[in-house]
Amino acid sequence: MTSFQSALGEDEGVADELAANQRQISIAEFFEKNKHMLGFDSGARGLVTAVKEGVDNSLVWETPFVYRDNGETKHEPIGAMVDRLIEQHREDVTVERGGDLEKVRVGGVEALSFNDEYDVGFQSVGTVFRHRVNSDIYKLSVEGGRGVRLTDYHSVFVLRDGDIVSVKTSEITEDDHVVLPQNSWGEGSRSEIDLVTELLDRPAARTEPVGLYGVEHLIEEYRESIRESVDAGYRLGDFKKCDRLPLNLVRELDLDPSEYRGCELGYRYGKYRIPAVLDVDSELAELLGLYTAEGCVTGGAESDHEKVYLSLGSHETELISRAESLVKSVFGIPPSTVRAHDSATNVTVSSKITALVIKDVFQPGVSADEKRIPRFVFDFPQDAREQFLLGYAAGDGHPTEAALTALKRGGNIDSVPKRRFSVSTVSDRLASGIRYLLSSVGYDATHEVIPAETRTIDGRDIEFGDSHKLYIRTNQSSVSRSRLPASECISSVEDAKLAYNLDGRQTRVATDSALALADGGSLDFIDGAREVAESDLTALPVESIKQVEYNRKWVYDISVPGDENFMAGTAPLACHNSLDACEEAGIAPDIFVDISEAGDYYKLVIEDNGPGITKQQVPKVFGKLLYGSRFHAREQNRGQQGIGISAAVLYSQLTSGKPARVTSRPKGKSTAQEFELIIDTDANAPEIKEERERSWDRPHGTRIELEMEANMRARSQLHDYIEETAVVNPHARVELREPGLAEPLKFERATDELHGETEEIMPDETEEIKPHPHGVELGTLIKMLEATESYSLSGFLQGEFTRVGTKSAASIVDGFRDRFYGREVGWSAPAADDPIHLERAVETVVANKGKEATEDFAGRVADTLESRERTTHAGVVEIVDTVADEIATAYDTTFGDTVREKAVEAAWACLTAYGTELAVPAAADSREPASSRSDGDEPASGKSDGDEPAGSKSNGDEPASDEPAAVDLLTPDLYTIVDDATTTQKDDAVVNGVAERLARRLHEVGGRHRVTRSELRALVGDAADDTEEYDGATFGETARENVTEAVWERTQTVPDDPPKVGAVAGDRDTASELLAAMRAADVISPPTNCLAPITEELVEAGLRKEFDADFYAAATRDAEVSGGDPFIVEAGIAYGGELEDGGQVDVLRFANRVPLVYQRGACATTDVVKRIGWRNYGLSQSGGSGVPQGPAVVMVHIASTNVPFTSESKDAVANVPEIEDEIELAIREAARELKSFLNERRSLRKRREKQDVLGRILPEMAEKVAEVTDREEPEIGGALARIMNNVAVETERDGDETTLAVRNHTDTEESPDVTAICATEPAATPPAATAVEVDGEWFLNWQPTVAGGETEQVTFELPADADVTLSVDAVAEEKLTLEEDE
Helix, strand or coil, X not given: XXXXXXXXXXXXXXXXXXXXXXXXCCHHHHHHHHHHHHCCCCHHHHHHHHHHHHHCCCECCCCEEEEEECCEEEEEEHHHHHHHHHHHCHHHCEEEHHHCEEEEECCCEEEEEECCCCCEEEEECCEEEEEECCCCEEEEEECCCEEEEEECCCEEEEEECCEEEEEEHHHCCCCCEEEEECCCCCCCCCCEEEHHHHHHCCCHHHHCCEEEECXXXXXXXXXXXXXXXXXXXXXXXXXXXXXXXXXXXXXXXXCCHHHHXXXXXXXXXXXXXXXXXXXXXXXXXXXXXXXHHHEEEECCCCCCCCEEEEEEECCCHHHHHHHHHHHHHHHCCCCEEEEEECCEEEEEECCHHHHHHHHHHXXXXXXXXXXXXXXXXXXXXXXXXXXXXXXXXXXXXXXXXXXXXHHHCCCCHHHCCCCEEEEEECCHHHHHHHHHHHHHCCCCEEXXXXXXXXXXXXXXXXXXXXXXXXXXXXXXXXCHHHEEEHHHHEEEECXXXXXXXXXXXXXXXXXXXXXXXXXXXXXXXCCCHHHHHCCCEEEEEEEEEEEECCCCCEEEEEECCCCCEEEECCCCEEEECCHHHHCCCCCCCEEEEEEEEECCEEEEEEEECCCCCCXXXXXXHHHCCCCCCCCCCECCCCCCCCCHHHHHHHHHHHHHCCCEEEEEECCCCCCEEEEEEEEECCCCEEEEEEEEEECCCCCCEEEEEEEECCCCCCHHHHHHHHHHHHHHCCCCEEEEECCCCCCCEEECCCECHHHCCCCECCCCCCCCECCCCCCCCHHHHHHHHHHCCCCCHHHHHHHHCCCCCHHHHHHHHHHHHHHHCCEEECECCCCCCCCCCHHHHHHHHCCCXXXXXXXXXXXXXXXXXXXXXXXXXXXXXXXXXXXXXXXXXXXXXXXXXXXXXXXXXXXXXXXXXXXXXXXXXXXXCCXXXXXXXXXXXXXXCCCCCCCCCCCCECCCCCCCCCCEEEEECHHHXXXXXHHHHCCCCCCHHHHHHHHHHHHHHHHHHCCCCEECHHHHHHHHHHHHHHHHHHHCCCCCHHHHHHHHHHHHHCEECCCCCCCCHHHHHCCHHHHHHHHHHHHHCCCCCCCCCCCCCCCHHHHHHHHHHXXXXXXXXXXXXXXXXXXCEEEEEEEEEEECCCCCCCCECEEEEEECCEECCCCHHHCHHHHHHHHCCHHHHCCECHHHCCCCECCEEEEEEEEECCCCECCCCXXXXXXXXXXXXXXXXXXXXXXXXXXXXXXXXXXXXXHHHHHHHHHHHHHHHHHHHHHHHCCCCCCCCCHHHHXXXXXXXXXXXXXCEEEEEEEECCCCCECCEEEEEECCCCECCCCCEEEEEECCEEEEEECCCECCCCEEEEEEECCCCCCEEEEEECXXXXXXXXXXXX
């Protein structure tokens, strides 16, 4: 109560008197009282604030990918393909964005994609791309173990409302279904493998010992060509005698395969030969499958013992025999079969030519973890592809016998005599390849990763890594891929059975069945969905989206003109080209600030070349406080509160009385619009004084002119602000004119000097996102509830928040139910020896259903309850309803609501019996009555025998009684829970006391035993308090919380429908419970495409542009989340050079690319800088804390959708722990580089000192040696470089011949940048060097790479009298010795 209110006392009319003193204040009064918060508390700061407010897709390398390269279908990581193509076509590569993007047009490459009719096939690739990683990487997992790793802006195709649409990763929800092929694909046209052509593509050294045999007809036909191609020492007769032509000679003859069909290939002096052309048939396919599963090649290419092994189980006699037959049939070689040990037998092919073909031509991989689908298999006919898969299954599948049976029958996969079989591999690439191969023949597989394990084999423990297991159904009609999501495809169903199943029992419908029902008029598709159902495509549900680590430099993409999609992932999933959206060009900003004196005031003009502001928006933007497009946006922007520029207008208006003049020309408009306006401070609305159309020389932009009371005492802060704006926005050009400046202060736009490009640096485009469930406050939530068009909470959550799908919404709604209704406690059913007969109790309340039906009903209810560990009231209702429906059908009777309710009541009473009096049957094992108190004023008794809780079964030694007894089933249940939740130090009496008292309190809750978590905590606390008070025990907070948690884990969420949106919006307490549930739910972090960090590279570029230093370092952290708002922290350090020494380092603070000029001491950034131990990084720090000293600049930038400022002036960041942690990590990351630099500099300084000493001593030593030995002084040229392990660069002149030599005396590779500055043009310039003329001098540049201990040199011609001067970069001066020929 205020002192004024206190003085009024309690007289009548006080309220009226108070009301008379209340009135609405104008924004002018508000501004005057709060201008210190807004940054306008003085003329100097007001000017700075006014200036401030006026200025202010792709896949990862490892992603499996199938494509055709000049007709051959291949399967490999997309990164491997793109890297290879870019390097092969390096001279044609286009480099953009300062080296961050590389792309090249390609020919002969086709990707698997779908067209407008949804037909799947191979289409030509136009361009391949790779660009540096600039966002988080996510793993999108789809049902069946499919997955793809991609950037948050890359898109995949999903099925939504009957249409196949492209959706960015950041916008995918758990309700989406990703598109993939359903039918077989691939032409399968390869009929033979031309081994001659394949081997001729290998290096000549590899095939030198190989020859083509059976060539008599070729020798006769190509006699002259052979003579011309061989050395004089060879004779045609020799070739004829051996009936052999060396393969490297065949290389010169340019033969057609038809000419050597029937010939054979073999090694010189080799025992075995194989066909020169292999037919693609079932036997070749099966053998390749068996080799891929169980084969290896041993011995190197130069070995005489290179062999092919198939390692099979000794018990697999049938498979061993089949393998022997396959080898002989395909290669014509009889294998040897040797028992390797008790459990393994090797089928061995002792043939180097066979090993060469397997290893170099088919390339299935060598070790188990390197295995992959052999070359050409994807192009085999479909039957042969299936034979390959069955061959693999025979070797590494289960059951092997099933695959063998199908192979013996000459059948395909559908002839396997099992509904399902599996195959295994430890190779990631092979696991993906098998899935693509299965897809190509119209089959699907589900995938499981078998975790690493240790197995004991022959008494030894052997470590096995992760492996892949694929499950294949022989009847594909039942697999998920053959079914479509009903919610995305079907609008209505008339078929009763399907309608019944779709009512909560199934979510997908068989594609063939849906089409048949549609043809019969019993089903209607959503528009467009029938085309999908009839196509080569289907869709499977998203299982998860998780951020993953990625340590490579590039991510990859391809362009398929016309289709713009391709299949990629561990199994084929439809991905969309992403780079189109990433290449939009922005407008590089120019900002002009002019401050001039205007009588008693200062005139401020701020002009930019931005996109302009529309005519309708100009008055609102500049003439209305709290108006803006950014306050509610979840997107990184420079402004947030909607106060800034309009506050500057108001300050100008209040101090000078003059209107603001605003000129704006939107992009694309022929003229500009000019306004003179003021703010109506009573209505907080713009008042336009004048409005006119005018011409303007800018094609687009905005200009504002303000006159205000100000002074230039804050000139340094103004300059700091402008300079820091240029640092944090290196893509901007900024110019400042002010009184007293002889020349304008200009900060030019940076170019990407790091990559030698002049391309302007532009920040990434940001995208607005919806709010995150963890990032809204109660008032905002209520407004959103009031504004939404959704009726249900689930619809509201999914429609209004990011990252909330069906699963997340259900989790939040369940959490809300728990808070709104409470959860139900579950209880155990009475045991057989308990005095309560559950079945009889239920049977008693059922009337008129017939004896047999009644007994069956009661028996099933009792059996079901007794089979469950615990059952809640809702669970009892569910059981009674289910059993009643079953009995009604079985006995042709009905169970109405009244009977069901009575049965529920009776069953629940049995489960929750507490204090129930009934005659205990005379039995030796009857339950001992519980000794619970009737009220809380007496201590509860302990257990009757000291070993069992009260209410538990007796020990059988007491006489049975027919007297009525109080039955308590709750205490024993709770005793078990409390005992498990507490330590062994709690004796049974204490545990029993807490259990008894908690049982009584839950009984008093009554009804369905519903409690919220807070209510349960209070009940446990009361029970523990009474136990401590009456039993003299100790029951601490940890024990109480453990018991609360243990009981809560045994409760269940109630099935009651949650309140509708309108009811939640109308009750603040209910809305608060919803908010608590939202914050507690585990929801995927918000996407980060709403943020545009400066990036590590550009932070450094900005520092280099504005500070002349010796050292620069920068760090950009990964995105984190605070309160549901994503943020990124970046830090940079500049050190030495022209930076001022002797005082504290400059700390530059930025938020969303805006400098923070004031309130440095109140900012979290400064707090973090102070608490870092800078001595560890080479900077002085008085007392070990505080801002460090030294010639350095430390900058920190926070990019966020909602920067937590301490006030509306936006000058300091609040102390939020998550943000402070990231600031510290970013600074330390850059500081570690500073530490390395300073250590290296100290080392070089010592090296320089040592070198200076040697430079003085060596000539003196040479002189002394000559004097002592009476000989000439020894040659010491090059000695200093050798002693110091330097890089020596020498110039040697011999007449007109000049030689540059680099002698590397270090033990590491060096790449000096050597420039010889010549007085005249050099002649005979070597290819390794380039010469250009600049201002009459010739600069010959040479950049050799010299290994440690080696020398490289180049020679060119130059007149003997022409001067040559050396300049060397890329080697530290302290490690360099220059020796120029005099």
